[in-house]
Amino acid sequence: MSQTPLVEMIDIEKHFGGIRAVDHVSVDLREGEVVGLLGHNGAGKSCLMRILSGAMAPSGGEIRIRGEAVHFSEPNDARDMGVETIYQTLALADHLDAPANLFLGRELKTRFGNLDDKAMLKAAREVLARLNPNFKNLHDPVSSLSGGQRQVIAIARAIYFDTKVLIMDEPTAALGPSETAMVAGLIKELRSAGIGIFLVSHDIHDVFDLCDRVVVMNKGRLVGSHHIDEVSKDDVLSLIVKGELPMDWSARNLKAAQ
Amino acid sequence: MSDATKSYKSFDAASLLPGGASIHRLSALMTLLLLVVGFALSSQAFFSVNNGLTILLQTSVIGLLGIGMTMVIITGGIDLSVGSVLALSGVVSALAVKAGLPVVPAMGCGILAGAACGAFNGLVITRLRIPPFVATLGMMLIARGLALQITGAVPISGLGNAFGILGNGALFRMVEMRPNGFPKVIFPGIPYPAILLLIVAIAGAYLLHRRQIGRHIFATGSNEEASRLSGVRVDRTKLYAYTISGALAGLAGNVLMSRLVTAQPSEGVMYELDAIAAAVIGGASLSGGVGTISGTMIGAFIIGILRNGLNMSGVSAFIQQIVIGLVVIGAVWIDQIRNRP
Ligand SMILES: Nc1ncnc2c1ncn2[C@@H]1O[C@H](COP(=O)(O)OP(=O)(O)O)[C@@H](O)[C@H]1O
Ligand SMILES: [Mg+2]
Numbered sequence: 001m002s003q004t005p006l007v008e009m010i011d012i013e014k015h016f017g018g019i020r021a022v023d024h025v026s027v028d029l030r031e032g033e034v035v036g037l038l039g040h041n042g043a044g045k046s047c048l049m050r051i052l053s054g055a056m057a058p059s060g061g062e063i064r065i066r067g068e069a070v071h072f073s074e075p076n077d078a079r080d081m082g083v084e085t086i087y088q089t090l091a092l093a094d095h096l097d098a099p100a101n102l103f104l105g106r107e108l109k110t111r112f113g114n115l116d117d118k119a120m121l122k123a124a125r126e127v128l129a130r131l132n133p134n135f136k137n138l139h140d141p142v143s144s145l146s147g148g149q150r151q152v153i154a155i156a157r158a159i160y161f162d163t164k165v166l167i168m169d170e171p172t173a174a175l176g177p178s179e180t181a182m183v184a185g186l187i188k189e190l191r192s193a194g195i196g197i198f199l200v201s202h203d204i205h206d207v208f209d210l211c212d213r214v215v216v217m218n219k220g221r222l223v224g225s226h227h228i229d230e231v232s233k234d235d236v237l238s239l240i241v242k243g244e245l246p247m248d249w250s251a252r253n254l255k256a257a258q
Numbered sequence: 259m260s261d262a263t264k265s266y267k268s269f270d271a272a273s274l275l276p277g278g279a280s281i282h283r284l285s286a287l288m289t290l291l292l293l294v295v296g297f298a299l300s301s302q303a304f305f306s307v308n309n310g311l312t313i314l315l316q317t318s319v320i321g322l323l324g325i326g327m328t329m330v331i332i333t334g335g336i337d338l339s340v341g342s343v344l345a346l347s348g349v350v351s352a353l354a355v356k357a358g359l360p361v362v363p364a365m366g367c368g369i370l371a372g373a374a375c376g377a378f379n380g381l382v383i384t385r386l387r388i389p390p391f392v393a394t395l396g397m398m399l400i401a402r403g404l405a406l407q408i409t410g411a412v413p414i415s416g417l418g419n420a421f422g423i424l425g426n427g428a429l430f431r432m433v434e435m436r437p438n439g440f441p442k443v444i445f446p447g448i449p450y451p452a453i454l455l456l457i458v459a460i461a462g463a464y465l466l467h468r469r470q471i472g473r474h475i476f477a478t479g480s481n482e483e484a485s486r487l488s489g490v491r492v493d494r495t496k497l498y499a500y501t502i503s504g505a506l507a508g509l510a511g512n513v514l515m516s517r518l519v520t521a522q523p524s525e526g527v528m529y530e531l532d533a534i535a536a537a538v539i540g541g542a543s544l545s546g547g548v549g550t551i552s553g554t555m556i557g558a559f560i561i562g563i564l565r566n567g568l569n570m571s572g573v574s575a576f577i578q579q580i581v582i583g584l585v586v587i588g589a590v591w592i593d594q595i596r597n598r599p
Contacts, residue, residue: 055487076489091487093480095547096266096473104477105489107470114468117267157488 004067012061023220036207039217053085054078082164094143099124147174218243297567317562318451322510323533326503334479334546335390339397341529347508352521369508376504380497405523425517479546
């Protein structure tokens with residue numbers, strides 16, 4: 001894989017007053033690659049991802065998409081470049097229904113500039129059925145839906161448009177086992193379609209099942225970036241908790257390489 | 259289709275006419291009918307054609323303010339300045355007439371002044387991050403002060419007949435000249451302010467339910483951060499809502515001053531409360547994301563009829579204040595109950 005990475009985040013910084021939420025972090029992502037972003041609560045994962053999705057301005061650093069430096073001043077700038085995000089909070093407007101949320105900010109319009117609710121309903125029905133064949137409540141305000149259904153809407157919104165990079169911030173936090181399996185299947189499908197995925201999680205097992213690479217943050221700093229084959233779950237746990245690999249890791253890894 | 263969804267999506271008869279599936283609107287409508295019946299029984303004059311026209315005029319002012327207020331409330335905000343902006347706009351129109359402008363462009367100046375006040379509100383709220391309550395409370399004083407300052411607190415009269423047409427004219431009015439030289443009204447016609455209210459209500463409902471800006475007004479009030487992350491220009495959406503509210507306050511000011519054929523800089527005090535009450539009685543929620551134009555229209559009629567009926571029944575102005583105050587508290591209380599999980 002010698003081509004330019006899909007995404008390069010270089011030396012990204014973000015501070016809030018004295019707090020260094022993101023401290024000189026550099027990561028990249030290639031086409032068809034799933035990168036797991038791990039770390040304790042408060043490690044800075046969401047901040048780093050919000051910077052990539054245009055929801056938060058970095059204090060320093062540079063973002064490149066396909067080698068080209070970009071500047072995202074609002075979420076739509078990132079979306080225009082194919083960077084879609086499933087936020088940890090889902091970012092749904094509670095009083096609106098599923099189609100209205102799916103197209104929020106990118107509403108379909110008729111020739112006269114009116115909202116084309118028919119077309120939005122039709123499209124929503126299709127994409128939601130793809131994710132969950134039992135999804136029926138297309139006319140209810142999303143506040144009345146279950147956590148899983150809300151999550152499905154947030155996912156649908158991120159894959160419906162021309163997605164190149166998908167950021168999933170704790171996508172399975174609100175899901176039951178069958179829905180989690182659906183998300184896992186979806187991730188594999190999207191990966192084979194060449195989409196690059198950042199999967200933020202604190203569940204180490206999810207990450208090992210789905211990811212090609214793990215990136216670990218600890219107190220705002222990047223403490224490790226490893227191919228999934230070169231680390232064990234215990235190694236990653238050590239990175240998450242202590243911010244460093246176990247003492248014997250390099251010895252073990254050398255042996256494995258021989 | 260559930261009711262909450264209906265309130266922001268459907269733009270059919272039900273979104274303009276009373277009725278539909280809304281229990282809330284239905285109960286508001288029942289209240290309205292009870293008021294009419296009650297006042298009709300307690301006062302003979304209440305049910306006369308003339309009094310009907312008075313109510314229609316009074317309601318059209320509250321209704322125009324209420325439509326703008328509804329949009330602002332749906333974004334999760336509030337506009338306390340509409341009463342003062344109404345006065346300032348009327349005064350600006352009158353001064354423009356005095357300066358030699360024809361009536362129509364002069365009234366246009368007044369409406370523009372109202373829109374400018376609204377835009378100022380919107381900018382203070384979105385740029386300076388001042389809460390709507392405080393920002394529009396400030397504008398309430400600023401606009402009132404301006405209206406009093408530029409007139410020297412003296413009403414402007416002698417504005418000519420043309421200035422009075424908007425507030426006093428009517429469509430299809432039929433007048434017959436009697437042999438004794440006095441005119442006799444055969445059919446009072448449909449007052450212009452009522453027609454204006456109907457047009458603005460339809461336009462407002464269309465904007466809210468059929469246009470992107472309307473969808474974004476609902477989204478912003480529903481969850482501002484989610485809307486921002488979804489690519490909604492939240493600040494611009496609010497700016498629009500406050501500007502519309504200001505412009506409609508300006509329009510209401512012109513209707514009212516035209517009715518009086520005099521520009522009163524002290525007119526419209528506390529009208530913001532009537533407008534808020536109309537919106538909340540009609541089902542708009544002060545926590546944002548919910549509201550309809552049709553509901554607000556019913557609310558405006560309830561307030562208009564309440565004021566008029568109390569007047570006709572000889573209830574003193576002081577008692578009227580107490581009643582309206584209780585109605586406002588009651589309406590907001592009902593809103594709170596509705597929003598409890
Ligand atoms: N908007 C904000 N203002 C101030 N501090 C923030 C803000 N967002 C995040 N932080 C802080 O930045 C740090 C990283 O947070 P976050 O990126 O949400 O962590 P994670 O997603 O890894 O749990 C935390 O200490 C958090 O309190
Ligand atoms: Mg997080």
